[in-house]
Structure formats: structure tokens, C-alpha cells
Amino acid sequence: xxxxxxxxxxxxxxxxxxxxxxxxxxxxxxxxxxxxxxxxxxxxxxxxxxxxxxxxxxxxxxxxxxxxxxxxxxxxxxxxxxxxxxxxxxxxxxxxxxxxxxxxxxxxxxxxxxxxxxxxxxxxxxxxxxxxxxxxxxxxxxxxxxxxxxxxxxxxxxxxxxxxxxxxxxxxxxxxxxxxxxxxxxxxxxxxxxxxxxxxxxxxxxxxxxxxxxxxxxxxxxxxxxxxxxxxxxxxxxxxxxxxxxxxxxxxxxxxxxxxxxxxxxxxxxxxxxxxxxxxxxxxxxxxxxxxxxxxxxxxxxxxxxxxxxxxxxxxxxxxxxxxxxxxxxxxxxxxxxxxxxxxxxxxxxxxxxxxxxxxxxxxxxxxxxxxxxxxxxxxxxxxxxxxx
Numbered sequence: 001x002x003x004x005x006x007x008x009x010x011x012x013x014x015x016x017x018x019x020x021x022x023x024x025x026x027x028x029x030x031x032x033x034x035x036x037x038x039x040x041x042x043x044x045x046x047x048x049x050x051x052x053x054x055x056x057x058x059x060x061x062x063x064x065x066x067x068x069x070x071x072x073x074x075x076x077x078x079x080x081x082x083x084x085x086x087x088x089x090x091x092x093x094x095x096x097x098x099x100x101x102x103x104x105x106x107x108x109x110x111x112x113x114x115x116x117x118x119x120x121x122x123x124x125x126x127x128x129x130x131x132x133x134x135x136x137x138x139x140x141x142x143x144x145x146x147x148x149x150x151x152x153x154x155x156x157x158x159x160x161x162x163x164x165x166x167x168x169x170x171x172x173x174x175x176x177x178x179x180x181x182x183x184x185x186x187x188x189x190x191x192x193x194x195x196x197x198x199x200x201x202x203x204x205x206x207x208x209x210x211x212x213x214x215x216x217x218x219x220x221x222x223x224x225x226x227x228x229x230x231x232x233x234x235x236x237x238x239x240x241x242x243x244x245x246x247x248x249x250x251x252x253x254x255x256x257x258x259x260x261x262x263x264x265x266x267x268x269x270x271x272x273x274x275x276x277x278x279x280x281x282x283x284x285x286x287x288x289x290x291x292x293x294x295x296x297x298x299x300x301x302x303x304x305x306x307x308x309x310x311x312x313x314x315x316x317x318x319x320x321x322x323x324x325x326x327x328x329x330x331x332x333x334x335x336x337x338x339x340x341x342x343x344x345x346x347x348x349x350x351x352x353x354x355x356x357x358x359x360x361x362x363x364x365x366x367x368x369x370x371x372x373x374x375x376x377x378x379x380x381x382x383x384x385x386x387x388x389x
Contacts, residue, residue: 002217002229002328007357008321009050011080012343013335014040014070016054016061021338024255024263024302030338032061034069040340041070044077047347048360051078053232053333055305056113058120064096071104080109080180080333085140086126086133091165093140094147098171106172112137112181112196114188134187135159141179141195148176180230184212193219193227198331203233203308205292210327217328230331231324234299234309235346237336241313248311251337252298263302294320309336314349321354 014037021028030036044052054063067079081100083093101108114133115121121128128136136159143162146153153165171177181192182200189212192199199216201209213229220227236251238244289298291308294316300307310317321332336342352360 002213004326004328005228005330007330007355008325009331009357010351010354011051011053011078011331011333012040012044012049013333013339014052014054014066015335015339016063016066017057017059019338019340022250022254023252023299023337024259027254036340037066038070038073040343041074041077043340043343043347045074047343048351048356048358049077049343049347050331050356050358051080051107051109053080053111053335054082056082056084056111057115057117058123064100067108068100068103071100071107074107076107078107078109079104080111082111082113083144084113084115085137086115086128090140090143090160091147091153091162094144094165094167095169097144097148097177098167098169101171101173101177102169106177108171108173108177110177110179111200112141112179114183130185131187134183134185134191138191138195141191145176145179145195150175182232189216189219192216193223193225196227198228198230200230200232200331200333202306203231203295203310205295206323206327209324209329213328228331229327229329230333231329232306232333233335234306235317235334235336235342235350236296236309236311237314237317237342237345237349239313239349241316244311244313244316248296248298248309252301255302260301306335314353317346317350318353321350325355 016032016037018032019030019036041052054060054066056063063081067081070077071079079100083097088096097108097110114137115126121133126133139157139159143153143155143160143165147165147167148171150167150170153162155162155165178198179196180198180200181196182202183189183192184201189199193216199213201212203209204212209231216227216229236244236248238247289296289301290311291297294310294312296309296311297307299309310320312320324332334346336346
């Protein structure tokens with residue numbers, strides 16, 4: 001049985017593929033540029049998020065470049081960035097990892113991504129089957145971890161041949177930055193059990209997540225290893241449940257049937273088991289999107305990858321997080337639209353009430369809530385009770 005973590009880490013998301021007030025339309029869209037990403041990163045840093053996930057793929061800005069640009073502009077925020085076995089040599093990836101870990105003073109987390117879209121993979125020069133990609137990943141990680149740990153590596157395998165592979169400048173974190181990994185297929189779970197530190201799942205209903213956690217834990221136990229668990233979700237939180245569900249409806253109000261059909265065709269071509277599990281939750285239909293209490297699959301109608309959101313008031317969202325914690329989840333990676341505003345909503349309404357591994361820094365209240373948004377009468381600070389007029 002998986003133990004229940006006493007404390008959790010909460011990460012946010014940097015939308016390097018774009019951001020918007022609505023899905024499935026250009027209306028309300030925001031361009032991705034460094035000033036906007038800086039706003040989100042610095043907000044996440046100030047609000048006390050453990051880190052931010054930076055996505056990968058040809059629809060996104062490069063995660064390494066973005067993390068390098070934002071690391072000097074933040075203080076405590078960690079950056080979960082993608083290593084792509086098959087796109088990089090393991091020794092080059094190790095040097096990149098060690099360099100960024102040093103210049104960020106140990107704030108790098110590594111997301112190992114095998115890639116689940118055959119069309120995109122071919123565009124990157126990868127012409128491998130699903131099984132072969134995981135074979136590459138496991139061999140890659142063996143070399144990558146050993147080099148980062150300070151070993152001099154000579155290796156001749158099926159996919160890589162390395163002579164005198166080594167680092168001259170070690171990472172800050174030892175033996176290497178933590179390795180995160182998501183793979184819902186049987187072979188993906190086996191690779192996870194043998195190689196990585198934290199296994200990630202997308203936001204499926206708790207019973208499905210519990211089954212997956214138990215499977216991976218059993219595989220890790222058989223290898224004599226310990227693996228911890230994380231989950232990737234969106235969130236829509238408002239002060240009342242009615243407001244939250246209204247915001248969920250508004251998020252997809254411009255999504256039409258043609259857009260859903262086009263998106264689902266793209267997802268269907270993928271050989272990602274995790275993506276197929278996401279798509280099955282809603283079946284491309286918008287009439288039964290609450291697939292579990294407060295778990296809404298509307299995002300997945302048009303967005304690939306993580307397709308579910310926790311929707312509700314602060315108490316409801318906290319309760320759903322607690323359900324996943326009881327399963328064994330200790331890391332939650334959230335996002336919400338638009339990402340700047342939702343980072344504040346979740347950070348202010350929910351995070352102070354969670355069992356975080358790093359307590360939020362106490363902040364003196366200097367909020368001015370007078371009738372004109374300023375201190376009342378010039379020298380009186382109102383109490384938390386809302387002013388009446």
C-alpha cells in the first residue's frame with residue numbers, strides 16, 4: 001500500500017504555447033512573450049508555488065531557453081523542464097542540466113518526455129515505434145544519470161555509444177536534479193519503476209489514479225526502488241461553486257463541434273496511452289463533462305495532454321486535492337486560464353489551506369479596501385469585513 005504523504009508540493013504552469021480567456025478561439029488570446037511569462041513566473045514565485053512546469057513540443061517555445069531567461073528573474077521558483085531522449089545525446093543533456101542547475105542555484109527539475117505524437121516525432125527526425133522510444137529512454141537515462149552523478153561513462157548499447165563521457169562542472173543537486181516522468185502504458189510504467197524519481201499522471205478520476213499508483217509502486221518495489229507520485233491538472237476556483245462552474249462554461253463557450261472534431265482527430269493519431277485515456281473521459285461529447293465530483297473534462301475537448309480541471313469553491317477544490325493525497329500523490333502541477341489570474345486565485349483561495357512542504361511566507365496585510373480602493377479617510381485601515389455602501 002502506498003503511504004500517504006504528510007506534505008505536498010504545488011507547481012504552476014508557464015503557457016509557452018499561448019494563453020487565453022477562452023479555449024478553441026482566437027478571441028481573448030494572449031501572445032507569448034518574455035514580459036508576460038515573467039509576470040506569471042514572478043507571481044508564482046511570490047505566491048509560494050514550489051515551481052513551474054514548462055511544456056515541450058513544436059507548439060511551444062523552447063523550455064530550456066525560457067527557463068534560462070526566467071531563472072535570474074526569480075528567487076525560489078523551480079523550473080520543471082523537458083529532457084527529450086532521442087533528440088539530445090545523454091552527455092549533452094547532462095551538461096545542459098548541470099549548467100542550468102548551477103546558474104539557478106539548484107532550482108532545476110527534469111521532466112523526461114518520450115513524445116507521443118508520431119507526426120511531430122517525424123518532424124524532429126524520430127522514426128521509432130512506441131516500444132523503441134521507451135527503449136531509447138531507458139538507455140538514455142542510464143547514461144544521463146551516471147554522468148550527472150560524477151561517473152566517467154563508457155557505454156556501448158543498442159542506441160548509444162559513449163566513450164569517456166563525463167562532466168567537468170557538477171550540478172548543485174546531488175546526485176542529480178529530480179527526474180519526473182509520465183507514461184501510462186505498461187512499458188512506460190516499467191521504465192518509470194526502474195529509472196525515475198517521480199511518476200506523473202494526468203488528472204483522471206481518483207479510482208483510476210489509485211490503480212495506476214498501485215501498479216507503478218508494485219513495479220518499483222520489485223526493482224527495490226522507491227518512486228513518489230504527482231498529478232497534472234487544471235483548476236477553476238472561485239469563491240462559490242456556482243461562480244466556478246459558470247467560469248468553466250465560459251471557458252468553452254466558443255468551442256464548436258467542428259473544432260472538437262478536428263482536435264479529437266489529432267489526438268486519435270497519437271500513440272500515447274495517456275492521451276487515449278484522457279480522450280475516453282469525455283468521448284468528444286460536451287454533455288457529460290463532470291467525470292468525477294468536481295473533476296471536469298471540458299479542457300480536453302480541444303487541448304491535448306492534461307485535459308481535466310478541478311472546479312469548485314475553495315473547500316471543494318481542497319477536498320479533491322486531499323482525495324489524491326490520500327492515494328499517495330505528493331506533487332500537484334496546476335494550470336488555469338488565463339494563467340496569470342488563475343495563479344492568483346488558486347494561490348490566494350486554496351494554497352494557504354494546504355499541507356505544503358514549504359510553508360507560505362507570512363505577508364503583512366497592506367490591502368486598501370476603502371470605497372475608492374485606498375486607505376479610508378487617509379489613515380484608517382479597514383478590517384477584513386467587506387465595506388458596505
